[in-house]
Amino acid sequence: MPMSQAFKDRLFPVLEQITDHYGSPFHIYDEAGIRETGNQLKKAFAGIDRFREYYAVKALPNPKILAIMKDIGFGFDCSSIAELRLSRGAGGQGEDIMFTSNNTSEADFIEAAADGGSVLNLDDLNLLAKVPSLPELICFRYNPGAKRTGNEIIGTPVEAKYGVSDDQIIEAYRQAKSLGVKRFGIHTMLASNELNYEYMVQTSVMLLELIAEISAQLEITFEFINIGGGLGIPYKPGVAGLDLDAMGRDITALFKNFHRQHGYEPALYMESGRFITGPHGVLVTKAINRKDIYRTYVGVDASMSCLMRPGMYGAYHHIDVLGKDGKTAKEIVDVVGSLCENNDKFAIQRELPKIDDGDILVIHDTGAHGSAMGFNYNGNLRPKELLLTADGKVELIRRAEQVEDYFATLCFEQDLLEPAA
Incomplete structure (x- = not known):
């Protein structure tokens, strides 16, 4: 259901005053609702030994919102230098931050390693050779290709520009291990605004089976799986929301079964943005x-x-x-x-x-x-x-924004190059 009744009850009686004071247009966010949803997510996965949400900074990159995320206990998922700096400004340090790269520049990698570093989530096998200094912990983003379907927003995995392909994934971890990496995680992101909780359960099954296979071949242990974001919200009235409790119950059962079979339980990470705010x-x-x-x-x-x-x-x-x-x-x-x-x-x-x-x-x-x-x-x-x-x-x-902001990038020292003939 769009905009909760509780949010309406808090906002609508005072909205005319707010609009008179601040002028329109504006976006306004409900702290109480954000905190409630964050705590519901934590409760749904409380049965897993180690669960953590890494809030997708791209969804709402505002320092006040990120400070709320930090207070709830969430980390931060970043994909740019600006997002890394916003997250550190909100108190994120080291493994509080996951840097999910895509066609990543050297400057991005340098920033990801600065100020205590971050969890490096590599999007491409070839990036191993381009990281200036490999950290102890490496994660790869997995693209299962034809083994899974995406949804209409994010597209089918075969057509997606993201991730290490199925036939490369074991080699990626083999190379990382040979380069001295000691700690490992795995990530995937296959859907966006998905309301069918079973899709996320299937993603968990896929990653747990994959880490068991990779571990058997390479004798490595995975610290975490990250099932990505993509948890949906019902934009239209009358549309049923995501069944978070059922999703938590089914994924928790998968983790406990994995523990019985393999003697340990990886952490579960996710990177919801839309669902939280x-x-x-x-x-x-x-x-x-x-x-x-x-x-x-x-x-x-x-x-x-x-x-x-x-x-x-x-x-x-x-x-x-x-x-x-x-x-x-x-x-x-x-x-x-x-x-x-x-x-x-x-x-x-x-x-x-x-x-x-x-x-x-x-x-x-x-x-x-x-x-x-x-x-x-x-x-x-x-x-x-x-x-x-x-x-x-x-x-x-x-x-x-003000008109002066729009013109700010037109104020600079002249820099004229005359290429040699």
Whole structure:
């Protein structure tokens, strides 16, 4: 279900005050909801000896949010220098951080090794030779190819650019061992926004069987398996959510069976982002124009630069109109922004309460891949971010971009090269 009733009960009574104070548009996140979901995840896997969530920083890269993750006990999954620095700024150190590489540069590897290092999750067998200094612990990202199917968001494994192929995976660990690596983990990421918990159970089966095979051949022990992220949330009303309790029960049973067969139990890691923060954020925007031509268009003061998922993926995000409920007259409209792009739409032919200029619209489920995927096409500026704290206060946690920010990269010392003829 989009946006929990508890979040609505905390936000809606004070939303007009918040909008008057901060102006619109803005993303606002619900600390209480984030903490509740984080603790539910920990509880679901409490039966496994060592479980840890590495929050996918890409989903919501804000220091205040990452500080909440650290306080819950989560680590951080990173894929860039900026994400590494954000995670360290939030208190992540050493094996609190997993650096999942993809076409990784030397500068990325140097940063991953800095300030106490990180767990290095290599995406390619060839990267072993490119790591400036191999750490004691190495993980490889596994791509099973035709042995598994993906889902429509992430695509089929055979077509994915990620991971070490099935026919390379044993050789990857053989080479790592020969180069002096002493500690090992394995990772995979095969689906995105997956609501069928059995898919994640099958992924656990796959990795546990694989580490048993690799261990038998190479006489190495695996410290952890990482089943990746991809836990889904139901964006549309009426869609059933992920059965987290059943997922935890079934995966825990797999780990206990592995322990009985092999005499030890690896840790279970995952890297959820959307599942932790997605439902606990909304984009708040005001209606500023109404246009009746071949369709009725409701123009708002946010644009696709605030939330690109509907325009990029055709993704559905539920919309509430503050103060207007089921008793309000309905109409079918497109809700649109100001970009010079026809896909700058938050809703297409959506039945909504009749919207007037000045109405506040609440676009659900923007707590992951919302602000993080913002951009500046047309010179549009990304909006501010707010946090509704657990004690009911509202805190600015990222200011809105300003025109001066947009022009900042045009201020530099002249650097002119005249190539030799």
